[in-house]
Amino acid sequence: MAEAEWESLERCLEKHIPPAELRNVKRVLYGKETRKLDLPSRAFEAASKEDFELQGYAFEAAEEQLRPPRITRVGLVQNRTPLPADTPVAEQVSALHRRIEAIVEVAAACGVNIICFQEAWTMPFAFCTREKLPWTEFAESAEDGPTTRFCQKLAKKHDMVVVSPILERDGEHGDVLWNTAVVISNSGAVLGKTRKNHIPRVGDFNESTYYMEGNLGHPVFQTPFGRIAVNICYGRHHPLNWLMYSINGAEIIFNPSATIGALSESLWPVEARNAAIANHCFTCAINRVGKELFPNEFTSGDGKKAHREFGYFYGSSYVSAPDGSRTPGLSRCQDGLLVAELNLNLCRQMNDIWNFKMTGRFEMYAREFAEAVKPNYTPNIVKE
Ligand SMILES: NC(=O)NCCC(=O)O
Numbered sequence: 114m115a116e117a118e119w120e121s122l123e124r125c126l127e128k129h130i131p132p133a134e135l136r137n138v139k140r141v142l143y144g145k146e147t148r149k150l151d152l153p154s155r156a157f158e159a160a161s162k163e164d165f166e167l168q169g170y171a172f173e174a175a176e177e178q179l180r181p182p183r184i185t186r187v188g189l190v191q192n193r194t195p196l197p198a199d200t201p202v203a204e205q206v207s208a209l210h211r212r213i214e215a216i217v218e219v220a221a222a223c224g225v226n227i228i229c230f231q232e233a234w235t236m237p238f239a240f241c242t243r244e245k246l247p248w249t250e251f252a253e254s255a256e257d258g259p260t261t262r263f264c265q266k267l268a269k270k271h272d273m274v275v276v277s278p279i280l281e282r283d284g285e286h287g288d289v290l291w292n293t294a295v296v297i298s299n300s301g302a303v304l305g306k307t308r309k310n311h312i313p314r315v316g317d318f319n320e321s322t323y324y325m326e327g328n329l330g331h332p333v334f335q336t337p338f339g340r341i342a343v344n345i346c347y348g349r350h351h352p353l354n355w356l357m358y359s360i361n362g363a364e365i366i367f368n369p370s371a372t373i374g375a376l377s378e379s380l381w382p383v384e385a386r387n388a389a390i391a392n393h394c395f396t397c398a399i400n401r402v403g404k405e406l407f408p409n410e411f412t413s414g415d416g417k418k419a420h421r422e423f424g425y426f427y428g429s430s431y432v433s434a435p436d437g438s439r440t441p442g443l444s445r446c447q448d449g450l451l452v453a454e455l456n457l458n459l460c461r462q463m464n465d466i467w468n469f470k471m472t473g474r475f476e477m478y479a480r481e482f483a484e485a486v487k488p489n490y491t492p493n494i495v496k497e
Contacts, residue, residue, distance in 0.1 A: 121442055121443075143438065143440075145437075145438040150452060155222060165448035168440070168449070168450075171453070172454065183458050184455070186226050186454050187395075187432065188228040189397050191400060191401060191430045192212060192401065195209065202250045205236065216448070217267050225452055226337075227273065227339070228273055229278075230275075231278065233279065240323055241407070243411060249280075251280050254283075255279065255293050264295065264297050274341070276295075278292070279294075281306070289325065291308045292312075294308075304334050305334055307327070307331075307342065307345075308328065309327050310331075310348055310354055312347065344358060344368050345369055359393070366397070368396060368398045371426060372400055385433055389439075390433075395433065395460070398431055402444075402449075428446065428449065432455075434455070436463050440453055
């Protein structure tokens with residue numbers, strides 16, 4: 114049941130919990146109810162024709178006297194890799210471009226302003242194999258690689274900000290590889306890029322074999338639809354990573370990911386949601402879907418037999434708001450587009466209620482951290 118046959122927690126709750134109690138269960142598990150968005154029927158028809166799930170929800174905020182509502186729509190895309198991992202590289206990339214193009218068309222029909230794809234979306238998640246070729250051939254220039262050029266066209270055509278997480282090859286600086294999200298403005302210009310700060314050393318996520326820890330800090334991108342940041346996958350386990358994007362002013366933090374059930378499914382609903390609460394911002398958690406099979410066997414360093422498959426990517430993409438409410442997740446087993454309408458005024462409203470930025474005592478932690486990272490630091494343990 115840990116794989117594709119279990120569709121989602123939400124479907125399970127809806128099937129088995131009596132309606133009168135379901136309301137309370139959802140109130141506790143999901144916070145204040147999100148309103149279902151009235152998306153165009155042609156969008157649902159296109160999604161069904163293209164065989165992906167479409168869901169839409171809106172987060173409300175209180176009316177203010179001096180500020181009009183600041184409404185923006187985000188789109189989260191989760192998908193399988195459409196072709197087997199041993200198909201020629203260019204064919205795999207091109208099939209993924211076609212798949213995403215179809216989903217972005219539907220997002221445009223739903224009025225999406227900012228769209229984000231899953232981590233390393235142009236490739237299978239081959240870092241488990243520890244082989245270099247052909248996987249490093251999926252790396253591209255963030256500034257003018259084929260995928261960035263493709264996304265620029267989408268952005269311009271649909272007047273949409275595109276967040277495109279790719280494996281980056283920095284040809285100008287020693288051909289070094291990075292795990293990067295390229296942010297493309299709705300004008301079609303490359304607004305900038307941000308790199309994955311924390312690299313997993315867990316299970317089959319052998320990513321340090323391929324690319325380095327990000328060196329760009331915590332940039333936040335000002336777009337006409339809000340200030341956005343990207344905390345790539347494993348970065349979501351690091352509260353300080355979310356915090357620094359928030360300190361730099363992010364109102365929406367995307368978390369494009371690739372993670373599997375056995376490792377992280379019970380953490381998934383907690384981490385991005387907690388980050389939204391702790392940082393008075395919206396967070397958008399995106400995970401890929403399905404099983405990916407690799408041409409050659411690899412071991413997991415656990416004494417077990419060599420195998421060719423990574424594990425089950427469980428989808429379940431969702432959006433959380435600064436008041437702790439969240440959308441239901443997309444399916445665990447189907448490609449999908451989640452549209453969420455956010456009123457960004459909710460960020461400051463929650464800040465004014467809970468005051469975490471005022472009560473955070475950052476100066477105290479800055480002093481204590483500065484001491485704690487020194488090699489001769491003695492932990493402050495009081496003994497009898
Ligand atoms: N892609 C990636 O960083 N995965 C690590 C596993 C996890 O963070 O759940």
